[in-house]
Amino acid sequence: MLWWTWFVLQLLCSTVIRGLQHYQTAWGHYDVCKSQIYTEEGLAWDYMACQPEATDMTKYLRVTLDPPDITCGDPPEMYCALENPYMCNNECDAATEELAHPPKLMFDFEGRNPTTFWQSSSWKKYPKPLQVNITLSWNKSIELTDDIVLTFESGRPEQMVLEKSLDFGRTWTPYQFYATDCLDAFTMEPKTASELTQLTLLDIICTEDYSRGYVWKNDKTVRFEIKDRFALFAGPRLHNMASLYGQLDTTKKLRDFFTITDLRIKLLKPATGATMVDENNLSRYFYAISDVKVQGRCKCNLHANSCVFDKGKLGCECEHNTTGPDCSRCKKHYHGRAWSVGSYLPIPKGTANICIPSMNGPVPRVCDNAMLRCQNGGTCHHHQRCHCAPGFTGVLCERARCQGPGECEDQRSGQPPLRRFFISHPLILTVAALSLPVVPVC
Template sequence: LIHLSVLFQPLLTLWTAWGHYDVCKSQIYTEEGLAWDYMACQPEATDMTKYLRVALDPPNITCGDPPETYCALENPYMCNNECDASTEELAHPPELMFDFEGRNPTTFWQSTSWKKYPKPLQVNITLSWNKTIELTDDIVLTFESGRPEQMVLEKSLDYGQTWTPYQFYATDCLDAFTMEPKTVNDLTQRTLLDIICTEDYSRGYVWKNDKTVRFEIKDRFALFAGPRLHNMASLYGQLDTTKNLRDFFTITDLRIRLLKPATGATTVDENNLSRYFYAISDIKVQGRCKCNLHANSCVFDKGKLGCECEHNTTGPDCSRCKRHYHGRAWSVGSYLPIPKGTANICNFGSSNDYLLSLFWCMSHITENQKCDYCLCRERDPITLKSLGKYYLFQDFTSATRVCDNAMLRCQNGGTCHHHQRCHCSPGFTGVLCERARCQGPGECDDQLCITCFLLLPICPRCGL
C-alpha cells in the first residue's frame, strides 16, 4: 500500500514553496492529435541579493577614508576598532552586506561615525534590480552595530522614480513619526496593506540574538493562507482578484533610510560621538522575477534580469503578446484553479498573421532553432522545393538555440536530429514519431503528409 502522504507530497511541496508553478506547458494527445496543454508558471524563489546594485547616499558615507577609530556603544572608553579603506582587512565597503555569511571574523559594511559626520547621521541605502520582482519571504537586515533608533523601509515600483513606505521603525513611534506603535500581529485581512510603525526592532544595544530588523512578508501571507500557509488557495484567490495586494509584494527597488543610530540612552553623548555609527553584516531579500505567470525561468545576462517568456508572450516581464499573437488581448496568468492555474496564452491573430508566419517559418528560420514543436518544413520561397529541414512552428520567433533532444519531445523512442527533426525508431514515422509507419506501398508517404499540412487545412489521408 502507498501511504497517503506519498500521494499528496507534490501538492504539499507546492504549498510550502508558496506557489512554485514550475511547468509552463506539456504535450497531450487529443482527438485532433498531439497538442499543448498550457499552465500558469513562474520562476523558483531565490536569493535576490545576487542580482542587485547598491547605492549609498551620501556617497562618501562609508568609513575608512580617512581612517577612523571607533568606540564601543556600551563602553565609550573602549576604542580599539579601526576602519581603513586602504587596508583590505580593515575596510568595510557596501558589498560586504551581501557576501557569504559565516566567515570569521564577520564581514560588514560600516558608516562613518557621528564624529566624522557632525550633521544628523542619516544614510540612504538603495537596492535596485532593474527588474520587477515579487517578494516571497521576510526582508531581514542584520546589524553589526546597535540597531537604528529610527529607520524607514521604502519600496519603489517604477525603478526609483517614486517611493512609498513599507514600514517605520523606532524606539518611540509617537515621538519619531507621530504614529501609534503596532506589530504585524495587529493586522487583519482588511488592514494588511496598512503602513505601520513598530518598536520591536529598535532597541539600541547589541545582544546575542538581537541584531536583526525584519519586514514580515510571511506573516502577511498567513492572514489569508493560515499560520502554517496551509490554505494557499485562499491566498492565490486574493492575489488573482486584488491588484493592490499583488502590487504590495512587488518591487523594483528597496530603500533603507537610516535616520538615527543606536545611542543606548535618551540623549546623545556629545563628547563621545565615535560611539555612534551604522554597521550591517547581512541583508536578505528572497523573491522571484515577476513574469506574470508566463515563464518558469529568469536569466541574468549582461548585468540584467529577464524572464524567458512562454505562452507566446514577450518583454522583460512577459507583459505583452508576441508579434502576430494578438488574437486576444494580453492578460496575466492566473494561479487558479490549483494546482496548474490558467495560462491565458496569447493566440494567433488574423488569418493573414497565420499565413505570414507560416511563410516566414518555411523560408527564413536559421540553423539551431530550439526543437520544441516541429511541424514546419523549410522550402525555397520561389520554387517551393523542400530544403529538407524541419523547424519549430509555434515559437518560430524565438532566438536561435542549440537543438535539445529533451525539448523536442520525440515520441516512441525517437531522438532529435541535428537538422531539427525527430529521428524515429523502426516502425514509427511523423514529425514527432507519433504515428506507426505505414505498411502498404503508397498508403501514406511522410513527405506527402507534410505537403498536405502546409497546403491544405485538412489532410484525412495522412491523419492530420
C-alpha cells in the same frame, strides 16, 4: 512467495504516496508552463500558469549609497563600542583590505569569523543628523516571497524607514517605519505586524519592536514581515496557499504590495543607548550592517518558469507566446486577443492565458510546429493555416461552427470537444482519480 508479494505491494504503495505528495508540492509552486498530452488528434500542448522558483535576490542587485562618501575608512578612523565609550580599538581603513568595510560586505557569505560588514563614518558632525540612504536596485520587477531581514553589527537604528519603488526608483512609497518612539519620530501610533488584519494588511505602520539596543544575536535584526501578511490569508503555517493565490489573482493592489523594482533603507538616527548623545565620544555612534536578506522571484506574470541573469540584467524566459522582461506583451503576430496576466486559478494548474496568432497581417507559422497544432481533425496547410473539418472554425479549428439545431451543444455547455474528451476518456479519469488527495490503503 507471499512475503515477497506483500513487500512489493508495500513498496509500490509508498512510492505512489510519495509521488502524489510531490505532485501537490510541484503544482503548488507553478513551476511547469506546459506539458504534452494525447488527444483524439494526437499530441498537443496543455498550457499552465507558471512562475520561477523563489531564490536569494541579493545575488542580482546593485547597491548605491547617498551620500556616496558615507562609508568609513577615508580617512582612517577609530571607533568606540556603544556599550563602553572607552573601548576604542576598532579601526576602519579603506586602503587596507582587512580593515575596510565596503557596501558589498552586506551581501557576502555569512558565518565568517570575524564577521564582515559595511560601516558608515561616525557621527562626527553632531548635532547635524547622521543620515544614509541605501538603495537596492534590480532593474527588474521582483515578487517578494519571504521576510526582508537586515542584520546590524552596530546597535539597531533608533529611527529608520524602509521604502519601495515600483518604477525603477522614480517614485517611492513607505513600506514600514521603525523607531524607539513612533509618536515622537513619525507622529504615528506604534503597531506590530501581528495586529494587522485582512482589511488592514496594506496599511503602512510604525513599529518599535526593532529599534531597541541588543544583547542577544536575534536582537540585531530588523525585519519587514512578509510571511505574517501571507498568513492572514494562507493560515499561520501557510498551509492554505489556494486562498492566498485567490486573493493575489483578484486584487491588483495586493499583488503590487509584494512587488518591487527597488528597495531603499533610510537610516535616520543611529543607536545611542541613552536619552542623551555623549558629545565627548561621538565615535560611538555609527551604522554597520553585516547582512541583508531579500528572498523573492522574478515577476513574469505567470508566463515563465525561469529567469536568467545575463550581461548584468535579469529577464524572464517567456513562454505562452509572450515576450518582454516581465513577459508583459504578446509576441509579434500573436495578437489574436489582448495580452493578459496568467491566473493562479483554478488550483493547482491555473490558467495560462496564452497569446494566440493574429487574424490579420502577415501569416505566422501556426501549425505543425510542436507549439500549436490544428485541433478537431483539422489539417495544416503549408505550415501556416489550418483547414478545418466540417463543423469547426477558428485559427486552430478550436471552435465548433453553429450550422443548425443541435450543432452548438459544445458552445452552449461551455465544453469544447477537447474538454469532453478529458471528461469521458477512461485513462484520463484514472489519472485524475490518482491525483486526488486520498491516501491509498495498503
